[in-house]
Amino acid sequence: MYIIIVGQGKLGSTLTAQLAKEGHDIVAIDIKSSVITNIVDTYDVMGICGNGATVEILEEAGAKKAKLLIAATASDELNILCCTFAKNLGTVHTIARVRNPDYSKQRDFLMKKIGINTIVNPEFETANEIARIIRFPSAASVDSFSSGRLEIAKIVIPEGNPLHNMPVFEVRKKFKQKVLICAVQRQNSVTIPSGDFVLQQKDSISITGSRNEITAFMRAIGIYKKKIRNVMIVGGGRIGLYLAKLLSETDRNIKLIDSDEERCHQLTSALSDVTVICGDGTDQNLLDELNLANQDALVALTGIDEENIIVSLYAYSKYLNKVITKVDRHSYSILTDLGLETVISPQLIASSIVTRDVRALQNSADKSEIHALYKLVGGNVEAIEFSVPYDASYENIPFKQLEILPDLLIVAIIRNGKIIFPDGDTAMVGGDRVIVVTAGRILDDLHDIFA
Amino acid sequence: MNYKKIFNQLGIILLIEAVLMIIPFVMSICYRENIRVVIAFAISMAAVSIVGALFKLNKPERESFYAKDGYFLVALTWVLMSGFGALPFCLSGAIPNYIDAFFETVSGFTTTGSTILTEIEHLPKSILFWRAFTHFIGGMGILVFVIAIIPKTEGSVMHVMRAESPGPVVGKLVSKLTASARILYAMYCAMTFALVILLRVGGMPWFDSVTNAFATAGTGGFCALNNSIEGYGSAYIEIVITVFMLLFGINFNVYYLLTRGRIKEALKDEEVHWYLGIIAVAVTIITVDLTLTKHHFLDSLRTAFFQVASIISTTGFSSTDFEKWSTLSKATLFLLMFIGSCAGSTGGGLKVSRITVLVKSGLRSVKKAFNPRSIETVKLQGKPVDEAVVQSITAYLAIYMVVMAASVFVISIDTWKGNTLLETIGSVVTCMNNVGPAFGNIGPTGNFSEFSVLSKIVLSFDMLAGRLELIPMFMLFTKYIIPKKERSISNMK
Numbered sequence: 001m002y003i004i005i006v007g008q009g010k011l012g013s014t015l016t017a018q019l020a021k022e023g024h025d026i027v028a029i030d031i032k033s034s035v036i037t038n039i040v041d042t043y044d045v046m047g048i049c050g051n052g053a054t055v056e057i058l059e060e061a062g063a064k065k066a067k068l069l070i071a072a073t074a075s076d077e078l079n080i081l082c083c084t085f086a087k088n089l090g091t092v093h094t095i096a097r098v099r100n101p102d103y104s105k106q107r108d109f110l111m112k113k114i115g116i117n118t119i120v121n122p123e124f125e126t127a128n129e130i131a132r133i134i135r136f137p138s139a140a141s142v143d144s145f146s147s148g149r150l151e152i153a154k155i156v157i158p159e160g161n162p163l164h165n166m167p168v169f170e171v172r173k174k175f176k177q178k179v180l181i182c183a184v185q186r187q188n189s190v191t192i193p194s195g196d197f198v199l200q201q202k203d204s205i206s207i208t209g210s211r212n213e214i215t216a217f218m219r220a221i222g223i224y225k226k227k228i229r230n231v232m233i234v235g236g237g238r239i240g241l242y243l244a245k246l247l248s249e250t251d252r253n254i255k256l257i258d259s260d261e262e263r264c265h266q267l268t269s270a271l272s273d274v275t276v277i278c279g280d281g282t283d284q285n286l287l288d289e290l291n292l293a294n295q296d297a298l299v300a301l302t303g304i305d306e307e308n309i310i311v312s313l314y315a316y317s318k319y320l321n322k323v324i325t326k327v328d329r330h331s332y333s334i335l336t337d338l339g340l341e342t343v344i345s346p347q348l349i350a351s352s353i354v355t356r357d358v359r360a361l362q363n364s365a366d367k368s369e370i371h372a373l374y375k376l377v378g379g380n381v382e383a384i385e386f387s388v389p390y391d392a393s394y395e396n397i398p399f400k401q402l403e404i405l406p407d408l409l410i411v412a413i414i415r416n417g418k419i420i421f422p423d424g425d426t427a428m429v430g431g432d433r434v435i436v437v438t439a440g441r442i443l444d445d446l447h448d449i450f451a
Numbered sequence: 452m453n454y455k456k457i458f459n460q461l462g463i464i465l466l467i468e469a470v471l472m473i474i475p476f477v478m479s480i481c482y483r484e485n486i487r488v489v490i491a492f493a494i495s496m497a498a499v500s501i502v503g504a505l506f507k508l509n510k511p512e513r514e515s516f517y518a519k520d521g522y523f524l525v526a527l528t529w530v531l532m533s534g535f536g537a538l539p540f541c542l543s544g545a546i547p548n549y550i551d552a553f554f555e556t557v558s559g560f561t562t563t564g565s566t567i568l569t570e571i572e573h574l575p576k577s578i579l580f581w582r583a584f585t586h587f588i589g590g591m592g593i594l595v596f597v598i599a600i601i602p603k604t605e606g607s608v609m610h611v612m613r614a615e616s617p618g619p620v621v622g623k624l625v626s627k628l629t630a631s632a633r634i635l636y637a638m639y640c641a642m643t644f645a646l647v648i649l650l651r652v653g654g655m656p657w658f659d660s661v662t663n664a665f666a667t668a669g670t671g672g673f674c675a676l677n678n679s680i681e682g683y684g685s686a687y688i689e690i691v692i693t694v695f696m697l698l699f700g701i702n703f704n705v706y707y708l709l710t711r712g713r714i715k716e717a718l719k720d721e722e723v724h725w726y727l728g729i730i731a732v733a734v735t736i737i738t739v740d741l742t743l744t745k746h747h748f749l750d751s752l753r754t755a756f757f758q759v760a761s762i763i764s765t766t767g768f769s770s771t772d773f774e775k776w777s778t779l780s781k782a783t784l785f786l787l788m789f790i791g792s793c794a795g796s797t798g799g800g801l802k803v804s805r806i807t808v809l810v811k812s813g814l815r816s817v818k819k820a821f822n823p824r825s826i827e828t829v830k831l832q833g834k835p836v837d838e839a840v841v842q843s844i845t846a847y848l849a850i851y852m853v854v855m856a857a858s859v860f861v862i863s864i865d866t867w868k869g870n871t872l873l874e875t876i877g878s879v880v881t882c883m884n885n886v887g888p889a890f891g892n893i894g895p896t897g898n899f900s901e902f903s904v905l906s907k908i909v910l911s912f913d914m915l916a917g918r919l920e921l922i923p924m925f926m927l928f929t930k931y932i933i934p935k936k937e938r939s940i941s942n943m944k
Contacts, residue, residue: 040609
């Protein structure tokens, strides 16, 4: 697919890297020539140096025949302008990153009247994701499908847990819960486990099921954590503000720390029921003074990765129930080795959203629509929710008669609001929602899962 | 440096060379040539495939591939390709001395066209074909060919493309490198095919049409006749080749834009304007000069056009013995050798775009001396040229001059062979710019056979350095150029 990506900052370059790897034809645009040189040297893409919100540059980049344009420059206004131009030049689908909360209310107007197809606000999505984790603290991260009917939760097997040395097929027998282990990450390799795969401590596993079943399972294996009431947020940037707002709506004690006094005033006027503290949130004395040890959760959201990591490690040493670390440079693989359980990267979250759009744009007849796409365990594994079209060639044929590719797992089928864990005799029916987990394959459509 | 990956790639390239040798091998059988020639090709193919297979056994432990790896791979590729490409000449007895054969092959791959052969016409057809074929392979570049045929590429392959393609700035035509390389080769082959047909229509035998088309396409200059294109004695052929030499000296991006219907953009290319402008001036000077020295005007125009096209595109064909021309005309040709063709073409020389930027930045310095506070950016095609690019072009010129001076000095040791100063300087200039003929003994009717072994090696180096634009060849000697401390830092990456 022909894709133009304007702005090669953290988000833009993450998208360029990922979409280039998936084999799309990509034109990368940035105003800085050194950035473009670097991008062209690292990925197989074409680079254009210039202002992406001008018709000349967009025409040179081929906006007339492009299927998708993603505007991810630092400026919201530029992104909106860029998408408007591209749309008028003939680009099929446009995605703009718009971060300013002032514009978030204009979202519908921008989409319906201006014609921008998708508006991504990575900071808001990140805050949403963090709020979801805080609501479900036992898991390292949670993704939900089919409006919350089914969830995928990631947990790390603690040392000495009964799951240690247990083959996957025994798990359900022993704990009598209707959950499924759909991916296992051990150090840097990710596998979709078969029945005789033996789990080990420190593995991070992704389990699927309904919220109640997952909770019951966590109780059974003894990693259930009580509800989080006290949250400390370090860093009052955009994510911090969104998160504090989301959490304050749900009766929790929130402390929000930021070092900039002016920013703190802005935060207090925008928020209610939140304690805003002006101070250096990376200062150990301040954290102790604010009684860090008695908090249930800490969220490190400063603009500097190193500070977030240090604050998180300190919070782990105080045995907090939940520690969430925001990291922009997510490509470093040492983070889990450090013992950071829940690492959040706004780029990966935004790229999940964009990837969903990209997959949905790939044309095919009797297309199965993508409803949700999540990147699990460091972006290597994807969980995708498809809807089964009516009259598809694979409809009503039991799975044992279909040839399904390796490296993927049909996790669950949601039919009339009920979760079905499929076996060989199950068949897909039109209108079903099917959740597929895959390691390393690119799925645009349900057809792609068959050999 | 990731040597394992470099040698693995090198293995693939050598295997491709073995495959390419199949064509002359089959020809030698079909033409029922001397059994020695057939065996020479067989042994060469066996040797290059064995070495290639051995290299390919290197399984890269890591995939990292940086700019320096790209340069190193390109330099080694060209040296080894030439080393093995020389085997058929040597083993078949066409060029008994290996150093001579190596010189001839380097001259072929780098599309120089300087020859050490005194008698060409009696050579076996398969050998002549291989000689011309090296031009065709070297013209667009062997690694660009490899990129075109490999199915999947990473971004790091761009380093290879950049190291092999001529010009100060190398871009892509489309977003996928493989697709870009395929488009380049498609245009290259289509133009070559058109030339073959046009030459055949002009009454040239099939074999000569193909070999001359190869030599023109790569802007090489090897001809199957002793006195080059003059030997065909046809005005039509001269004109056709003139036009095609000029065409192959133009940046292939321009043709891509034309095929895409972006004619306005294509016609706006400033480098091409300068290229055509320089040609017009040179042709005028030589035509006037020739007409004044009792030649017919139209004949003078045709010959001047052919010779100017031949030299500026760095092909090196001759339609007349320009050695007999006046000093004014010879000096004009001599200067054209330095300028060379456009960036992104198959030709050599300094490249018109570099000259344009150099002249503009030179003028800027003069203006600055006049008005020290003035600020001005060098512009090409209305767009500002990055100051880093201007600097790298200036540095390029400096290295170019140093290499040239050092080579002239070494070649001058050959004085006892009776070389004049003009021949000494001319040999280096023609080799570094990948032109072919020079003046005096090595003029259009002469050859390089009289040079000593040392000179031939130095000139071979110059040809490779000129074709690969200096930097890659120096990567082979990083050990001696870059201090150990720095190397270990860069190796840690």
